[in-house]
Amino acid sequence: MVSKQVKQLDRVIIRFAGDSGDGMQLTGDRFTQESAAFGNDLSTLPNFPAEIRAPQGTLPGVSSFQVHFADHDILTPGDAPDVLVAMNPAALRANLGDLPKGATVIVDTHDFTTRNLTKAGYTANPLDDDSLADYALHPVDLTGLTVAAVKEFGLSRKDAARAKNMFALGLLSWMYGRPVDSTIAFLQRRFAKVADIRDANITAFKSGWNFGETTETFAVSYEIKPAPMPAGTYRNITGNLALAYGLVASGVRSGLPVFLGSYPITPASDILHELSKHKAFGITTFQAEDEIAGIGAAIGASFAGSLGVTTTSGPGIALKSEAIGLAVMTELPLLVVDVQRGGPSTGLPTKTEQADLLQAMFGRNGEAPVPIVAPQSPGDCFDAALEAARIAVTYRTPVMLLSDGYLANGSEPWRIPEIDDLPTIDPDFATGANHPLEDGESDFWPYLRDEETLARPWAIPGTPGLEHRIGGLEKGDGHGNISYDPANHDFMVRTRQAKVDRIADSLPPLQVDDPSGQARVLVLGWGSTYGPIGAGVRRVRKAGYHVAQAHLRHLNPFPKDLGEILERYDKVLVPEMNLGQLSMLLRARYLVDAVGYNHVRGLPLKAAELAEAIGELVAQAEGVDVDLTAPAEEAIS
Amino acid sequence: MTSTELPFPGLRSGVELVPTTDTPQTGKEFTSDQEVRWCPGCGDYAVLKAVQGFLPELGLRRENIVFVSGIGCSSRFPYYLDTYGMHSIHGRAPSIATGIATAREDLSVWVVTGDGDALSIGGNHLIHALRRNVNMTILLFNNRIYGLTKGQYSPTSEPGKITKSTPMGSLDHPFNPVSLALGAEGSFVARTIDSDRKHLTSVLSAAAAHRGTSFVEIYQNCPIFNDGAFDAIKNNDTKADAIIPLVHGEPIRFGAEGGKGLIRDGKTGGVKVAEVADVGEGALLVHDAHNPDPSTAFAISRLTDSGYLNQSPIGIFRQVERPTYDDQARAQIGTASQAAPGAPDERLAALIGGGDTWTVV
Numbered sequence: 002m003v004s005k006q007v008k009q010l011d012r013v014i015i016r017f018a019g020d021s022g023d024g025m026q027l028t029g030d031r032f033t034q035e036s037a038a039f040g041n042d043l044s045t046l047p048n049f050p051a052e053i054r055a056p057q058g059t060l061p062g063v064s065s066f067q068v069h070f071a072d073h074d075i076l077t078p079g080d081a082p083d084v085l086v087a088m089n090p091a092a093l094r095a096n097l098g099d100l101p102k103g104a105t106v107i108v109d110t111h112d113f114t115t116r117n118l119t120k121a122g123y124t125a126n127p128l129d130d131d132s133l134a135d136y137a138l139h140p141v142d143l144t145g146l147t148v149a150a151v152k153e154f155g156l157s158r159k160d161a162a163r164a165k166n167m168f169a170l171g172l173l174s175w176m177y178g179r180p181v182d183s184t185i186a187f188l189q190r191r192f193a194k195v196a197d198i199r200d201a202n203i204t205a206f207k208s209g210w211n212f213g214e215t216t217e218t219f220a221v222s223y224e225i226k227p228a229p230m231p232a233g234t235y236r237n238i239t240g241n242l243a244l245a246y247g248l249v250a251s252g253v254r255s256g257l258p259v260f261l262g263s264y265p266i267t268p269a270s271d272i273l274h275e276l277s278k279h280k281a282f283g284i285t286t287f288q289a290e291d292e293i294a295g296i297g298a299a300i301g302a303s304f305a306g307s308l309g310v311t312t313t314s315g316p317g318i319a320l321k322s323e324a325i326g327l328a329v330m331t332e333l334p335l336l337v338v339d340v341q342r343g344g345p346s347t348g349l350p351t352k353t354e355q356a357d358l359l360q361a362m363f364g365r366n367g368e369a370p371v372p373i374v375a376p377q378s379p380g381d382c383f384d385a386a387l388e389a390a391r392i393a394v395t396y397r398t399p400v401m402l403l404s405d406g407y408l409a410n411g412s413e414p415w416r417i418p419e420i421d422d423l424p425t426i427d428p429d430f431a432t433g434a435n436h437p438l439e440d441g442e443s444d445f446w447p448y449l450r451d452e453e454t455l456a457r458p459w460a461i462p463g464t465p466g467l468e469h470r471i472g473g474l475e476k477g478d479g480h481g482n483i484s485y486d487p488a489n490h491d492f493m494v495r496t497r498q499a500k501v502d503r504i505a506d507s508l509p510p511l512q513v514d515d516p517s518g519q520a521r522v523l524v525l526g527w528g529s530t531y532g533p534i535g536a537g538v539r540r541v542r543k544a545g546y547h548v549a550q551a552h553l554r555h556l557n558p559f560p561k562d563l564g565e566i567l568e569r570y571d572k573v574l575v576p577e578m579n580l581g582q583l584s585m586l587l588r589a590r591y592l593v594d595a596v597g598y599n600h601v602r603g604l605p606l607k608a609a610e611l612a613e614a615i616g617e618l619v620a621q622a623e624g625v626d627v628d629l630t631a632p633a634e635e636a637i638s
Numbered sequence: 639m640t641s642t643e644l645p646f647p648g649l650r651s652g653v654e655l656v657p658t659t660d661t662p663q664t665g666k667e668f669t670s671d672q673e674v675r676w677c678p679g680c681g682d683y684a685v686l687k688a689v690q691g692f693l694p695e696l697g698l699r700r701e702n703i704v705f706v707s708g709i710g711c712s713s714r715f716p717y718y719l720d721t722y723g724m725h726s727i728h729g730r731a732p733s734i735a736t737g738i739a740t741a742r743e744d745l746s747v748w749v750v751t752g753d754g755d756a757l758s759i760g761g762n763h764l765i766h767a768l769r770r771n772v773n774m775t776i777l778l779f780n781n782r783i784y785g786l787t788k789g790q791y792s793p794t795s796e797p798g799k800i801t802k803s804t805p806m807g808s809l810d811h812p813f814n815p816v817s818l819a820l821g822a823e824g825s826f827v828a829r830t831i832d833s834d835r836k837h838l839t840s841v842l843s844a845a846a847a848h849r850g851t852s853f854v855e856i857y858q859n860c861p862i863f864n865d866g867a868f869d870a871i872k873n874n875d876t877k878a879d880a881i882i883p884l885v886h887g888e889p890i891r892f893g894a895e896g897g898k899g900l901i902r903d904g905k906t907g908g909v910k911v912a913e914v915a916d917v918g919e920g921a922l923l924v925h926d927a928h929n930p931d932p933s934t935a936f937a938i939s940r941l942t943d944s945g946y947l948n949q950s951p952i953g954i955f956r957q958v959e960r961p962t963y964d965d966q967a968r969a970q971i972g973t974a975s976q977a978a979p980g981a982p983d984e985r986l987a988a989l990i991g992g993g994d995t996w997t998v999v
Contacts, residue, residue, distance in 0.1 A: 038996055183994055236995045246990050253982040260741050262733075280971045281978035282985065285740060287967070290766040294733035297726070297763070301706070301737025304724055305745065309737065327727050383990075417991050420983045462722040462738070462745050463657075465701045470670070470716050472725025473709075482672060483717065 005214070006221045012071030013177065013225060014079035017169070018096045019088030021055050021064045024166040029066025031170055031187065035179035037237035037414055040227025041070040044532065046078035046605065047410045051267065051350040058112070058120040063095040070177075072226040076532035076539075078411065080607040086169055088112065088143070090121035102135045107172070109165065111144035139218055143168050143209075150208035151201040160198065164205035171209020176222050181210065231416060238415040240379035240408030241268070244338065245275035247386025249282050251336075252308055254387065255394055255426035258283040260302030261310045262295040264317065267350040268406045269340040272312045292320035296337070300324060303333040304471075306430065306461035308390060312338040315357045316347065318364065326365045328399035329497065331471040332448075332457045335399040336389050337371075340409045343603045352603025353406035355528050356579035361401040362557055362586065368494045370501040372396070373556035375403040377531035380415035382408060385554065387424060392504055394426050397456045403556070405578075407605050408529045431458035431467055436479070445469060448481035455500035457481075505558040513566055515549035516542070521622040523570035524615060525595075527553040527583055529605065530576050536608035537576075541615045544629045548615055556583070559590065567593045571622045574598055576611055644966055645973075652773060652849045655743045656698050663694035670720040681832035681858035682712055682779065688838045689777075690719065696846055698746055705748045706735045708755040711786050712779035712858070715750040729760025732767040735774045740964040746846070747774040754784050757793040757813050768822035770963035771850040775842075778815055778855045779832075783864035796945040801863075816939040816955055819853040820932045826852035827935070828954040832859065833872055837952070844954060850962045857950075870948045882911075882941060884953030889922035890938070899923070900938065908937040911949075927957045 015032065019025045026047055036043050046067040055062030069079035084105040087093035089112035100106070113126055127133050128140050147168040148161045167188070174181055185203055192199030213219050238246075252259035261284065263273045277286040285302070289295035296311040303309030311321065318325075318339050328335045341357045343349025361373050372392050376385035382404055393400040434443040435458060447469040448457050460467035469481060477484035478492055513523070526534045531552050538550045549570060553559065567573055567587070573595045575584045581597040588595055598614045600606055616627040668690045676682045693703065703721040707713035709728035716723030726734050731749045739747040756764045756778050767776070783801070784790040790803040794815065798807040819827045826848040830841040838856065845852035857868045871880040882892045882900065890900040891914065899922040903910040909923055929935070935955040942950045978985060 034994055038994055040996060040998070230998045232998050234991065234995050234997045236991075236993045249989065250986055253986045258741065260737060262737060279989070280974035282982065283971060283975065285967055285971065287736070287740060289733065290762055293730060294736070294763050294766065297730040297733030298737030298740070300726075301724075301734035301739075302741040303737075304722075304734070305704075305738045305741040307737075307741045323727050324730065331724070417995065420987045462704050462742065463702055465699070468701055468720050468722050470719075470723035470725065472707075472716070472723075473727055474725065 008221050008223050010223050010225050011073060012069065012075065013084065013223065014067065014069045014082045015084040015086070015173065016065055016067040016082035016096060016099075017086045018063055018065040018092035019166070020057055020091070021050060021052070021062045022057065023064070023088045024163070025064045025066050025088070028166045028170045029068055031184045032173060032179065033068050033237055033412060034183055034187070035174060035181065036068065036070040037235070038180055038183050040230075041225055042073065042075050042228035042230065042414060043068060043070040043237070043412075044075055044078045045069070045412045046407065048604070049351055058089055058091055058117045060091050060095050060121060063092050065092070065096060070225060072228050074228060074230075076535040077605065077608050080609050084173075086173065088165070088169070090118045090123055090127075093127065094121045094123065100136065104136050105139065106133060106136045107139045107141060107169070109143035109169070110140045111142050141218065146208065146212060147205045151204050154197045154201045154204070156197060156201055161201060164202050167202045167206040168209035168212070171206040171211075172213045175210040175213030176219060178222060178224050181206070230414065233416040235414045235416050237412050238380055239410055239412045240376065240382040240404055241271040241340070241410065242275060243380050243415060244376070244382035244386050244402075244404060245272045247383040248272070248276060248310055248336070248390075249279050249284065250383070250423055251387055251390035251426065252282055252284060254423055255308060255390065255428055257306070257308040257394070257428055258285065259310060260299055260307040261286045261312065262289050262298035262302070263287070263312045264289050264292045264295045266292075266314045266317050268342055268409045269312045269314050269317075269338065271409070272338065272340070292317040293324060296321040296324040296335075299335060300328055300331070300333060303328075303335050304331070304461070308334060308336070308394065310336040310338065312340070314340050314342045314350075315344045315360065318357060318360055322365050325371060325399050326367065326369045327473050329365070329369045329371060330473050330476070332397040333399075334393040334397055334459070336386075336393055336402060337399055338402045338404065341403060341405040343601070349603045351406065353529065353605065354578050354601055354603065355403075355405055355530070356582065356601065357403065358527075358556060358579065358582040359585070361403055368498060370498050371399050371401050371557065372501055372504055373401045373403060375528040375554060375556055376408060377528060377552055377554065379408050379411050379413050383415070383418075388554070391424055391426050394428055395456065395507075396454055396500060396504055397459055398501065403528060405529050428459065430464070431460035432464065434466060446479045446481060447471060448476050449479050450496070450500075455496065455503055502558050504555075505561045508555055508560050510562050511551055511553070511560040511566055513549055513551045514538075517547045520547040520549035521571040522547075522574060522615065522618045523549045523551060523567070523572070524574045524576065525551050525553065525567075525583075525587075526576050527556055530578065533606040533608045533611055534576055537611035537615055540608065540612035540629055541619065544616075544627070546616065546619045546627060547623075548619060553583070556586075564591045567591050572596060572618045574615060574618050576606055576614075578606065644961065645969055650849050651847050652775070652852065653696060653698055653746050653846055654849070656702050656746045657744060658697045659699050663697070663700070665690040665694060667700065668693045668719055668721065670718055672717045674718050675714065676711060677862050679861035680711070681781065681860070682715070684832045684835065685777070685779065685838065685856055685858065686715065686718055688835050689842065692839050692842050695843070696746070702744055703746045703748070704738055705750060706731045706738065707750040708760055709786070710752040710755045711860075712750055712752040713755060729755050729758070730763060731755070732760065732763040732776065736767060736770070736772045736963075739772050739774050740967050743964070743968055749774055749776040751776065751778050753778065753780045753782060753792045753794040753815070757815060757818070765818070765822040768819055768824040768851050768853060771825050771960050773849055773851070773962045773964050775845045775852040776854065778853065779858040780815060780855050781858045781860040781864055782867050783860050785860050785863055789863035812944050814939060814942050814944065815855045816942065817936060820936045820939060820956060823932065824853045824956065825850040825958050825960045826954070827956045828853070829855040829857070829950070829952050831857045831868070831871065831952065841954065844957065848957060849965075850960055868947055870946075871950055871952075880947070880949050882938075882949065882951040884925050884927070884938065884951055884955060886925055886927040886954065886957070888925055889919065890925050891922060900941070908940065909934065911941065927954050929956075930958055932956055
């Protein structure tokens with residue numbers, strides 16, 4: 002046994018990259034679970050092609066999983082990996098550009114054949130020349146070692162080689178001192194029915210660990226201590242899972258059966274899959290013939306007294322637009338979940354973007370206001386779903402819940418909430434007549450509104466005496482019969498808008514993070530940019546400058562104090578993964594000269610680049626030179 | 639991939655789980671206070687009267703009946719009935735009704751639609767409702783024209799039809815709604831006529847009693863844009879030769895004095911019209927609406943003229959028992975719920991607290 006050196010690090014970013022069929026997502030996920038169990042804070046970024054099995058060995062077929070873990074609170078999956086594990090030449094070539102000089106590169110030499118090098122566009126083997134001289138390169142025959150390690154199980158060479166991802170995981174687990182029990186237990190569960198495959202994977206995993214410990218290739222292992230976190234029970238969770246749990250919780254806390262009408266679409270399908278497992282909560286999942294039928298059935302279920310939900314991505318919202326308008330007109334509770342992806346059209350199905358904000362806001366005919374709620378991190382999808390349900394039920398309105406591809410598949414430690422701390426939602430069904438008649442009797446008016454919320458009564462079929470008809474035609478104020486009266490239409494259009502505006506009365510003040518109180522620049526974001534913005538702001542503050550940060554959960558209506566907050570700052574920077582959609586809304590609403598910071602690369606914003614943009618604005622606002630490189634960078638995430 | 643045997647909740651009437659009332663009801667109670675605004679002479683009036691007259695016979699509680707429609711002249715129907723109702727968006731009524739029927743077993747769900755609404759813009763939802771066999775009754779008012787948009791050809795218009803949008807004649811080959819419904823494996827498929835109240839009511843009764851998607855095509859005259867489209871089957875001089883009446887268990891005979899009938903066509907495997915005198919009564923096809931194989935029903939449906947309507951089979955083409963989507967969806971929820979006892983809050987805590995967890999103190 003060689004005595005190995007152990008180095009302390011405060012954070013590491015690892016990227017596992019390989020062919021789509023190499024199991025990189027699973028490898029990354031297991032490493033993440035091990036890190037979570039160890040108690041690090043973490044953030045992940047899966048990145049994979051839309052094709053299920055793109056041509057083997059090619060650049061488009063590369064799938065990767067990045068995990069950032071630390072001994073302190075972190076906000077993003079990290080800009081640039083410290084370690085790249087590349088299972089083939091294409092994975093190396095596709096990811097090398099993201100690495101800083103000095104990064105560790107572990108490659109599986111087995112796949113560096115002439116044929117695979119050519120497929121990846123290499124004319125010479127980069128392992129043989131000095132093109133990787135800037136990196137700490139570790140060429141290891143991961144495949145060959147794996148095949149040798151699992152020989153006793155008598156698998157075909159192909160099946161044996163498939164366990165190479167577990168060998169790599171074992172090696173990395175050794176390097177970073179990860180606990181291995183959960184992965185071994187996982188492999189036992191996963192391959193319970195195929196003993197030889199199970200044993201081969203566990204053996205490959207252990208062999209990878211032992212290889213790290215015994216070989217001289219790796220002289221150093223690292224320790225990243227657990228991060229201090231608020232007391233509680235934690236689990237690692239992706240945004241889609243948290244969102245699905247939030248929908249389950251919305252049903253439980255409202256007492257309403259949840260009805261999901263949905264059509265499969267990337268990256269939203271996992272919510273459908275998850276909810277379909279929870280029928281015991283009275284949840285119906287209806288996989289419809291198309292996007293329109295999905296929302297149509299959800300509207301029907303809402304009319305019948307369920308919490309109607311439809312889940313989709315941007316192209317699906319486009320198809321559902323007319324039906325969302327129907328829900329606006331009929332004033333029925335409805336959740337419309339848009340897990341945004343790169344657009345327009347089919348766009349980038351597996352990549353993230355925030356470019357559906359204006360579609361959510363305006364993408365319907367007529368004046369059709371829809372409240373918009375956006376989660377800011379994977380775990381926050383849970384709370385955001387409950388908040389969207391609260392608004393939908395309380396105000397009898399469709400609500401748009403804007404998640405995105407990064408939140409959907411990315412993960413973070415999530416402190417599991419106590420059920421008693423979750424909000425309750427009161428469906429407050431109408432049970433009797435509400436409109437007095439001259440003769441002393443009374444009848445039921447389906448559009449007679451609550452004075453505080455302007456919500457109309459929710460009278461569900463089966464309630465005697467409240468029979469009524471609703472529909473897409475304009476309704477007469479109060480009685481709800483068809484009305485073509487010009488003044489009535491003007492009144493109803495304004496009333497529907499006023500109802501959505503009233504939601505702002507129920508919102509808490511916007512939290513502004515301005516620790517010094519001296520900031521002249523405010524960075525305002527929404528949705529999944531919360532992490533990169535927070536990390537960018539930290540960098541700027543670390544370098545000794547002042548900057549304030551606020552993040553919008555409610556995009557429609559805005560919090561009531563937003564205008565006043567914007568006025569307090571000389572400059573407002575709005576980072577978005579679009580070409581300036583929130584900026585446009587802010588400019589129109591508050592006449593504020595919002596400065597956009599916009600990237601649409603299908604990936605989360607990079608904190609370091611964003612910090613530079615913040616710095617420039619601070620320099621302008623305060624008339625000083627800003628140099629962010631001055632302090633030590635290692636403590637910055 | 640694997641599949642599983644689904645439990646069959648058992649055969650029931652279409653309205654078996656809907657609460658009933660012992661208080662006698664009248665058509666007036668089902669009539670809303672809204673003024674009916676169809677054109678004078680529109681066939682929709684006759685259907686509305688028939689439905690208002692027929693609903694009390696079901697004896698269901700009025701608050702447990704829901705009518706859903708799409709867009710078009712016929713889709714104003716729910717406004718005129720004092721039940722729960724939704725006038726939705728173009729073509730989507732079957733999807734909305736699917737949500738209602740799946741969410742609630744205690745509702746009698748009806749869809750009112752037209753040839754444009756159901757067969758053009760909403761064709762997709764119609765065929766999927768039929769294949770799923772969701773417990774609802776779909777009334778398709780077929781006037782073979784677009785009325786509300788003022789006279790364009792519809793997906794059931796005859797080829798060559800001169801309309802506002804086809805000044806040189808329509809190029810579209812029409813759908814035969816009954817053939818389409820049979821092709822989608824509808825479990826109850828029928829055709830009736832707006833002006834024959836007795837037949838209309840008998841078909842509606844059978845449709846309501848059927849558990850699953852009941853599809854009823856109703857020939858309906860549009861006096862403004864397509865007047866006379868069904869004259870041949872309404873005119874006393876011609877209707878005996880034009881209507882081929884379908885009665886389960888009876889030989890299919892029509893024509894003056896019942897001189898014509900349907901026989902097997904040995905060459906094509908389909909059915910054809912023959913003179914009874916030529917083939918003999920014994921050769922006539924006996925109508926079997928309960929045949930699990932829809933082929934013969936489909937063959938009969940093909941005897942409908944696709945051009946001007948001089949001949950059409952009328953009645954219940956097919957009525958077979960098949961598990962319904964909504965019954966089975968509720969059964970799965972029931973099974974899952976039984977297997978997971980405990981208060982919802984506790985089960986929610988167990989769900990979100992599952993997986994690999996760790997505790998920070």
